[in-house]
Amino acid sequence: MSQIGKKIYYEKDTGNIILVTPEQSGDAVESTIDQDFEKYEVLKQRVRDTVGVIQLEYGQYEQDFAQCNGFRVNPQTLELEFSYPDPNATEPQDPVYQKPLTEQLKETQQAVAELTSLLSIMNGGM
Numbered sequence: 001m002s003q004i005g006k007k008i009y010y011e012k013d014t015g016n017i018i019l020v021t022p023e024q025s026g027d028a029v030e031s032t033i034d035q036d037f038e039k040y041e042v043l044k045q046r047v048r049d050t051v052g053v054i055q056l057e058y059g060q061y062e063q064d065f066a067q068c069n070g071f072r073v074n075p076q077t078l079e080l081e082f083s084y085p086d087p088n089a090t091e092p093q094d095p096v097y098q099k100p101l102t103e104q105l106k107e108t109q110q111a112v113a114e115l116t117s118l119l120s121i122m123n124g125g126m
Contacts, residue, residue: 002027007036008020008056010073018046069083071083
């Protein structure tokens with residue numbers, strides 16, 4: 001059984017999302033970029049050199065997509081950025097794009113583990 005992740009097509013200049021192809025599993029066959037440009041009307045209307053694409057792993061950023069209220073590709077880093085709703089906001093706010101929360105959590109967990117290790121070395125040395 002094959003598992004194919006999303007493809008995210010975006011404007012290279014702005015990072016705005018043009019198209020997200022759905023994840024597929026089972027007997028699915030992954031399409032090429034050329035095939036996608038032939039298949040999807042929104043891509044047919046674009047100049048190919050102005051469009052970038054990011055291929056995700058199956059299930060990658062699943063939780064971020066479920067919780068976000070928007071996403072884009074950062075034109076400088078070419079990485080996905082998400083905006084998340086502020087549960088305390090009383091009025092609509094402009095999106096604030098940031099690294100995926102799942103990546104931020106991993107980085108925080110790694111930093112805590114490193115600090116814990118350093119503290120135990122420091123305490124053991126006293």
